[in-house]
Amino acid sequence: MAKISYEGLIKAMKEKGVGKTDLSRDLGLSTRTVAKIAKGEKLSRASIGKIAEYLNTSSELIMREESCNRILQILRDEKEMRLSGGLYHELQVRMTYNSNHIEGSKLSEDQTRYIFETNTVDIGDGIPVDDILETVHHFRAIDYVIDTAEKELTEDIIKHLHYIMKHDTKDSTLPWFAVGDYKKRANVVGGRETVKPSEVHIQMKKLLDTYNAKSCASIEDIIALHAEFEYIHPFQDGNGRVGRLVALKECLRHNIIPFIIEDSKKSFYYRGLTEWRNEKGWLIDTCLDGQDTFTRLLDMLDIPH
Numbered sequence: 439m440a441k442i443s444y445e446g447l448i449k450a451m452k453e454k455g456v457g458k459t460d461l462s463r464d465l466g467l468s469t470r471t472v473a474k475i476a477k478g479e480k481l482s483r484a485s486i487g488k489i490a491e492y493l494n495t496s497s498e499l500i501m502r503e504e505s506c507n508r509i510l511q512i513l514r515d516e517k518e519m520r521l522s523g524g525l526y527h528e529l530q531v532r533m534t535y536n537s538n539h540i541e542g543s544k545l546s547e548d549q550t551r552y553i554f555e556t557n558t559v560d561i562g563d564g565i566p567v568d569d570i571l572e573t574v575h576h577f578r579a580i581d582y583v584i585d586t587a588e589k590e591l592t593e594d595i596i597k598h599l600h601y602i603m604k605h606d607t608k609d610s611t612l613p614w615f616a617v618g619d620y621k622k623r624a625n626v627v628g629g630r631e632t633v634k635p636s637e638v639h640i641q642m643k644k645l646l647d648t649y650n651a652k653s654c655a656s657i658e659d660i661i662a663l664h665a666e667f668e669y670i671h672p673f674q675d676g677n678g679r680v681g682r683l684v685a686l687k688e689c690l691r692h693n694i695i696p697f698i699i700e701d702s703k704k705s706f707y708y709r710g711l712t713e714w715r716n717e718k719g720w721l722i723d724t725c726l727d728g729q730d731t732f733t734r735l736l737d738m739l740d741i742p743h
């Protein structure tokens with residue numbers, strides 16, 4: 439649920455000496471529409487556009503949707519302010535480092551931090567260009583997750599995450615590699631068969647239909663979604679990172695503390711996925727441990743939870 443804030447609008451009206459009656463008279467807005475501002479109800483995009491133009495400002499500045507989810511709101515505020523050293527900054531560095539390292543990136547946590555903080559590379563020991571590209575792409579993918587957190591999870595959102603991660607990489611030049619789309623060639627994970635390319639869309643639709651049918655997801659539902667997503671393995675490559683970004687999005691959407699799987703826990707995480715259909719506890723414990731990692735970060739930054 440989002441709360442509407444007109445703080446920016448009220449400030450701009452004050453600065454320009456504009457009253458509510460001016461808005462209805464000069465813009466032809468009904469009194470019912472203008473009354474919505476005081477009640478904190480959402481105005482139509484057309485009305486917001488008109489008011490913004492009238493006040494010579496932008497729509498984003500006059501109406502803001504504030505999430506009732508504290509962690510999500512902090513991430514959004516810090517992202518907008520480009521605040522250094524806060525939760526947004528640390529989530530970007532820690533999740534990007536760990537998620538990329540699980541998949542074999544050679545960048546260290548310090549090198550990942552350096553790229554995030556300076557947008558430059560300290561050329562070290564022959565780091566592959568794709569490791570750097572995919573690190574920067576992962577930062578942007580987290581931004582996309584924060585922006586779309588409250589939307590229902592769709593195949594398009596998942597495919598777009600894949601696009602953000604993989605565009606312009608070496609893989610993307612391969613004729614059989616689909617960027618931002620499902621795989622064209624069969625693949626295996628952990629030596630086990632995954633869903634065939636021709637079946638992926640059907641299985642993904644089924645997975646999302648079942649998951650989205652719940653109005654309120656629990657951490658266990660999100661872990662199950664993650665495991666079933668990895669079993670489908672819908673993309674040619676990038677399934678691990680996209681799957682963990684989807685889990686981050688869904689935790690933010692459902693007001694659940696997210697989990698960061700640390701690279702040092704990779705073997706537990708893989709075992710949890712391998713054993714998922716026989717014994718769910720392994721993966722659940724690993725993800726809950728990843729949630730403790732995030733909770734420690736909140737405690738370090740004095741963010742109540």
Ligand SMILES: Nc1ncnc2c1ncn2[C@@H]1O[C@H](COP(=O)(O)OP(=O)(O)OP(=O)(O)O)[C@@H](O)[C@H]1O
Pocket residue numbers: 540541626627628668669671673674675676677678679680681708711712
């Ligand atoms: N036994 C398993 N069963 C299901 N999923 C698994 C298993 N082992 C690992 N995974 C998932 O698959 C992801 C990686 O798969 P894989 O090594 O095939 O690379 P990928 O699909 O190319 O993805 P990435 O770009 O994330 O490397 C892991 O991060 C994990 O989420």
